Amino acid sequence: MASRAASTSNAQSWFLHRITGTFLIFMLITHFWVQHYDQQTATISHDVLSTEQIENDVLPGYTPEAEAAVEARFGETAEVTPYDVVMLRLADPVYAVLWKAFNILFLIVALHHGFYGLNNVMSDYIRNPMARKTAKVLSWSLALVLLVVGMYSVLVAGW
Amino acid sequence: MTLNVEIKRYNPEKDDAPHWESYEVPADPLDSALALLLHVKWHIDGTLSLRKSCAHGVCGSDAMQINGENKLACSVLVQDLVDNDGATVKFAPLPAAPVIKDLVIDQSRFFEKYREVKPWLINDNPAPEKERKQSPAEHEIIEEATKCIMCGACTHACPSTWASPDYLGPAAMLKAYRYTFDTRDDGEGERLDTVDSENGLWKCYTIFNCNEACPKDIDITRWLSALKRRSAVTA
Numbered sequence: 001m002a003s004r005a006a007s008t009s010n011a012q013s014w015f016l017h018r019i020t021g022t023f024l025i026f027m028l029i030t031h032f033w034v035q036h037y038d039q040q041t042a043t044i045s046h047d048v049l050s051t052e053q054i055e056n057d058v059l060p061g062y063t064p065e066a067e068a069a070v071e072a073r074f075g076e077t078a079e080v081t082p083y084d085v086v087m088l089r090l091a092d093p094v095y096a097v098l099w100k101a102f103n104i105l106f107l108i109v110a111l112h113h114g115f116y117g118l119n120n121v122m123s124d125y126i127r128n129p130m131a132r133k134t135a136k137v138l139s140w141s142l143a144l145v146l147l148v149v150g151m152y153s154v155l156v157a158g159w
Numbered sequence: 160m161t162l163n164v165e166i167k168r169y170n171p172e173k174d175d176a177p178h179w180e181s182y183e184v185p186a187d188p189l190d191s192a193l194a195l196l197l198h199v200k201w202h203i204d205g206t207l208s209l210r211k212s213c214a215h216g217v218c219g220s221d222a223m224q225i226n227g228e229n230k231l232a233c234s235v236l237v238q239d240l241v242d243n244d245g246a247t248v249k250f251a252p253l254p255a256a257p258v259i260k261d262l263v264i265d266q267s268r269f270f271e272k273y274r275e276v277k278p279w280l281i282n283d284n285p286a287p288e289k290e291r292k293q294s295p296a297e298h299e300i301i302e303e304a305t306k307c308i309m310c311g312a313c314t315h316a317c318p319s320t321w322a323s324p325d326y327l328g329p330a331a332m333l334k335a336y337r338y339t340f341d342t343r344d345d346g347e348g349e350r351l352d353t354v355d356s357e358n359g360l361w362k363c364y365t366i367f368n369c370n371e372a373c374p375k376d377i378d379i380t381r382w383l384s385a386l387k388r389r390s391a392v393t394a
């Protein structure tokens with residue numbers, strides 16, 4: 001097999017798109033299970049805050065109005081992962097590192113996958129080379145901004 | 160049986176835009192679709208233009224859109240298109256190509272793309288006395304791809320071609336596969352540089368329209384995926 005000049009190649013991006021796609025399947029399932037369905041199994045530590053602190057609402061929960069709205073829409077048995085549970089998970093000195101690492105990887109994977117796909121669509125529909133380049137720069141800049149904002153949110157949450 | 164044959168007609172010297180015309184054509188279920196067109200041309204309206212040559216699925220001249228799908232008119236039977244008397248069969252030129260007249264498209268762009276992938280043997284070593292040999296196992300890798308007759312049904316069925324006229328398209332890239340994976344060929348580097356580009360392999364989103372359209376049942380998407388992998392490991 002001959003090796004080629006990599007500078008013009010798009011192969012790595014395509015390959016990464018496949019890899020991130022595979023990762024996303026497992027990460028999305030994990031994310032939904034942990035974040036939206038099985039709050040108790042996913043609650044890593046109850047030791048971060050005392051029971052009193054939790055009872056005294058040190059961390060904000062949902063407002064009564066929000067809970068009422070969820071009940072009205074999904075029925076009285078509907079459960080919402082409390083904000084406190086998520087924050088507790090991210091406040092744990094040990095397991096939070098794991099979850100923060102997971103969330104940051106999830107963020108990078110999702111942003112790369114989504115924005116590579118978006119750029120494919122844009123290159124299909126935008127004919128003008130200059131406009132195409134502009135759209136590419138703008139979209140990847142937006143991805144960078146979202147990456148910074150997302151990483152900041154994940155890192156400071158709970159710590 | 161008698162069929163209602165609708166043909167998308169366009170004469171650039173007379174018409175502002177293409178339009179549909181209908182013809183009543185007597186047919187046998189075992190007639191080819193091409194026979195319907197030839198009946199129109201020979202017995203009803205001699206001004207109809209279409210390409211055909213061998214009429215046996217070898218030359219690839221009469222690829223066109225039949226009842227909404229890209230097919231070779233000579234290789235599809237009436238009984239596979241309609242099953243009742245008076246049914247309609249619609250013929251249109253291959254989509255996403257400039258129409259010269261009626262069912263005849265301008266293929267120059269298609270063959271430009273074909274030439275871009277250097278569809279010939281590249282090997283600077285002096286030729287042996289008799290021939291450059293290849294084992295049956297080595298040939299097996301490219302056997303299916305060698306069956307392509309360059310009819311263009313696949314490339315003009317591909318949504319990436321519809322979106323980007325400069326996209327190389329499945330037919331040209333299948334040729335790139337056919338030569339890149341030919342063990343007698345040394346042109347992999349230069350050929351991959353062509354297909355590993357903005358208008359090349361990465362615009363193939365594995366939609367499988369090419370496979371559906373191919374009259375030779377070539378698993379084009381599979382071979383393009385092999386070419387992608389080769390591009391990825393050599394990039």
